Amino acid sequence: MECAGKSRGDRKARIGRAMVACLATALLVSGGCQSEKEPIRIGFVGGLTGRVAGLGIAGRDGALFAVEEINRAGGIHGRQVVLSVKDDKQDADTARAAVRELLAENVVAIVGHMTSSMTAATLPIINEAGRVMISPTSKSNYFSGKDDHFFRVTASIRHNAEKIAELACRDMGLKRFAVLYDIDNRAFTESWVKEFQTPYAAFGGGIVFAREFKSGAPDLSFFELTRDAVDHKPDALLVLASAIDTALIAQQLQKLEYRVPVFTSEWSFTSDLLHYGGRAVEGLVSFHSFNAESRRPLYLAFREKFVKRFGYDTSFASVLTYDATRLLLAAISRNPAPDSLKTTLLGMETFAGLQSDIAFDPYGDVSRELFQTVIVNGQFKVID
């Protein structure tokens, strides 16, 4: 009896084992294609449409280039990187919605925004969520010296503003400035004007005319705006606006045949300025952390590939966004946990950017070398 019982039990066990083997085979066949590793998702947010889109598009392409590059090289520890792109349309509400969408997609970190006003709008959400945001181009002083989740690879505007005040007032003797600034990017432009005023006054200069305007407003007339400025007989103009708006103001100035030096911020120095400015923007001066004539091999290699990939030349926006994205990916490769990424970033040693080395201070800010850039013969020219 015992013998028979045992043999029946053996039989059952064997049939069971066979079934398990079959099921395992079935699972392997049907699930084989899902064995790839989960991709790492990062976000990009910037103004991709509208008048300031030039900046955002160049930034997006810079970020995309960095992501494509790392994916071609096999991703991060075998995981592909997915870049989720959002358009903030240079509008605070849209920007907030875009950032919330990215957080809902559970991105590890966000590259953006490209303008300070948008950064100011979404920073509280970022800090609350505890996710890192690294901006290529938000320069407002408002973000300086704060221990938060915001990082940037560009220096704050203070140094730019001081440089222009020094050059205009001390070196060129320009004591009467007219200032036109776009409040669509208020966080940037107002901070800029404030930083400019103090050193400019210290060198003995005075602002004879200051006017804010809202880019794209239906009743906005650049002609009248410029004429009002000219009426105050300034001996120089400071324009804090996007490339297109700066170009149009320069056009009006030429039309009014009022020839004085025009100074601008980094914001407007994209190819759109040359495209829309024509001869009117000849001689425009700005200080840049981007060196259009950089001979750094890292940059030259990037430039060649970038032009081939996107069909247009690099600008500060694409270079800084590429740097920011690469830096972020390097940090993620050390620590892909979003919650402690901030500490990883702060602990990173000096990072070799395309044009200069990047090292964060304890607040996630950086300082960079500035290059005096002038438009000569329709080209950006760096003055040594």
Add this chain to the structure above:
Amino acid sequence: MRFVITLKRALLLNFVLAAALPTCILAVLTLTYVRDYLLDEVVRDNRFLVNELKGDTEVFLQEPVQVLGHIRDLLVADRVPGVGSLDDYLEHEVRRSGLFESIYLLDETGRVAHLGVSKKLEQQKRDYYAIDLSSHELFSRPGRTGEVGWSDTFISVVTGEPSITVGVKVHDRTLVGNVSLANLNRIVSRLNRLKDLSFAIIDRKGILIAHSDPEMALQRVSMMFHPEVVRALETGTEEPLHVHEDSSLLESVARIPGTGWVVWVARTREVVLSPVENVQNFMVYTLLVSLVVGSVLALVNSRKVMSPMTALVASMRRLADGDYDVDLPKKSYSELDELAAGFRLMATAVSDRENSIVEREQRFRNLVNSIEGIVWEFDLKTNRFVFVSHHCEEILGCSYRQWLDSPDFWKTHIHPDDRQWVSDYLKGLSQGNLSPQFEFRMINSDGILLWVRNMVNLVYDNDTPSRLYGVIFDITERKISEISLRDSEIRFRSLVEQAADAIFIHDQYGRLFEVNEQACRSLGYSRDELLGLSVEDIDVSHDPVQLVSLWNSVRHGETVTLDGEHRRKDGTVFPVEVRLGSFTFEDRPLFLALARDVTERRQAEAALRESEERFRNYFELGLIGMSLRSRDGSFIQFNDRLCEIVGYEREELARKTWVDITHPDDVEESRQKMEQLLAGQFRRLSMEKRYIHKSGKTVHVSISAVGIRNADGVIDQTFAIADDITQRKKAEQALKESEEQFRLLLNSTAEGIYGTDTDGNCTFCNPAGLAMLGFGSEDDLLGRNMHEVIHHSTPEGRPLTAEDSPISIANMHPGTTISKEDIFWRKDGSWFHVEYFGHPIVKDGELLGMVVTFHDITERKQLQQQHIRTAQLASLGELAAGVAHEINNPINGVINYAQILINRLQKSGLETELAERIMKEGERIAVIVRDLLFFAREGGPEVKVADAGEVLSEALSLTEAQIRKEGILLKIDSEENLPRISTRAQQIQQLLLNVLSNSRHALNEKFPLRDERKIIEISMRAVTRRNREYVQFKIRDHGIGIPAALLEKVMNPFVTTKPAGVGTGLGLSISHEIVENHSGDIRIESIEGEWTEVTIELPATDRNRE
């Protein structure tokens, strides 16, 4: 694991293959077909769609070109229709066609010369006039008139959205139209009805112009990452379809002629091939099901076929195990039945042979087990015991099974010290080169040690050692008796060898039979040499006859000890103490002599004797009194010096105890200490006490005593030395008395006296000094640096260095007494003037310290200052008298002449006014001169007795009007029944007026206008000074006060706080003079900016005298 092909497995595999193979083949064929079919479909579909999109786009592009062509024609012909300007016409065309946002004409320099805009842009129109668009690609692109060019997309200045421009050259001008991309997007989105399809129109740079997702076009996404787009833009190919196996998209592209743009259609590969995937999945699952079913069937069948064979195998196993009666299966398959019959035959034959073997083995076993030892067999190949006889249990207490089953049994039962060598020995045996018998120790199961002998025999198999046979016998009892005998001998030998004495055994003839190591060492012979000698050769202190007699005397068991001398091999002789005895060995009398070398003992005895001699000499030398006493205090021994100290003869002293010669007052203390010494509480007793000399006088002695222990360690004697110190005691007493006197002197003197060591630290200070310095006790100062305590800085706070201290000065001028006026600081932080004298303490030319005497000279200092001022005033008085006399006459003349002038002029006018001023100023000079004269004059008017209140009232009546005018309030507080004063009333009035004038001035300076704080308080009361009654006036104001620096000088002439012309600076010095003339006192106290108080005390008239 090795794979074994079994019948069952082979059957199973065949079944499974038969079930699954057809399904697999069918699946692969079906999948290939479906996939090819679907891809063909997509090719056809995409080609169609690309062409459709391309056609639509071309149509879209034609319209703006036509409009611009029309305008161009008009411009070329210079025939712009309508009444308005060219601008109006362009605007008309923009709004009519609805295709453009704006149309503008660029002049030859690239400036906007004419402009037409859509209605929504009208507001900004002005911004675009005359702007420089020379950088615009359509302007910079060379071309012939009428040639049409399309730009890439760019962000419209006007709308901020991506747009494109179409340009037409009109001679050297360029007509440009900004085309809204909204229409183009509409075309693309029309195709969106097709699911899973993406469409795009892409510019020459690869940037989207339109896309099925309009947002992407708005964001100007670059499509250069699509290989087909890149290829189309680079090569210009219009090949409609490329399928990339490794791409997730199936893309089709086509170029639009004239623009360089590309039309792109793509489908998601996953979606396109989803039917194929579905079929594939279906096939896989079918295959799996087939496999499962096939496997189950195969399992069931194979089991049925295999069951008789499995039963046969099971029976065979039991047969092999020795069950020869097992039932073999019957009637299954015929082949298996034949096999079973064969096995049955074989089982019977095997059973018979086995029984005969068992019988033989049992016989052999009985034989072996009858041997009184453990018979064993060891297999050298397997390294295991294969047989052990039953005797194992008797000898080791364990069953032979345990030995066989446990491979380590043998080793664990060998004594641990023997394990290794026994194991090595057995190995050596197996190589055939050792004795086959050997002995070793084993441990039985009770842990008891056994001695065994093992007899081993090596057996060869084909010339190779293969087995060891052996028998183990228990030899424990024999072994134990052997060992105990040996141990006893070793113990005895070592006792003899290690003895400290030399041992000799000899016979009755003196021949040495046995000597120990010590005997050899002490005599310097080797053992063999010594055994060849006799006692006579060694013992030099006895002749042979004496020796024989000695031996005879100990023949009967006694033992004797005798001293003698032995001679070493080198001839030297040494003393020995020999103990001799006899015993009988093998019926022979033998003698045992133990000789001890006593050289050292002899030497020690000699040294002791010498030491004793030395001590006795010292004892009798008589430098110091010495005595040895018994416990009861009687003298056992004493020397002459002790007799001399107490004045007794030896015999007299010998009868006394130490108590008899001790002073009665010291007996009790001495007895206590002596008892403690005898009790061993301390090793040495030292004390000073008094003896009574035989003559009755007291002798001071210093006693030092120690206890002496007897052989039992008990102190039963004391040894004491006594030194006469009477002379020293007397000298000490004299010194003490002298010091007492000296201290009395110090304490009684009024001068402060303190002493310091060379570092300036206080060694003493007398009470007068302590009182002056404000210290309560001398202890507050002792050890402290006097310079740092009382002389650290000047009154102005300038620190004084150590070089300024008296001791430093004394160091610089050795041997001289220094005297100096200086200041000392009190404990409470105040200071006072002193004159001090520093007397250095010098001994043998070395400075040991200093004694400083000092006294307070504050009063003297004040007197000195007062004398100086009096002398100053006297000289000034003389000078003033001279000057006053000389001025008095001319100034009277001046006044008179001025009066004459006034009289003559008789009427008011400038001249009269001038003359009046001359007179007024002249009178002022006259008053000053009068004051000076008063200052110079000695004595004054006659002295009268007056009431102090009256004197004050008179003075006030002269100045009250002025005081009221200046708004000053007077507060007068007078004690009743004030004594009267003897005054020169006029002088006292002047004194009070001077003081009041100063108060007024001070108040007016502080409060130029009326103020409620403008008050002068005057009080009068009687006070007693130096046993005499005085009337005290206190005049206090809350005005500007007097600077502290000036306070001491205000009494000097010509010192004033008033501006020049207001005061002469004589007022207070005159006041001082007046008070002095009255034998009174004047004091001024003030705090600058707060208040001033002048106290005048004038002697009262004796009431009784009145």
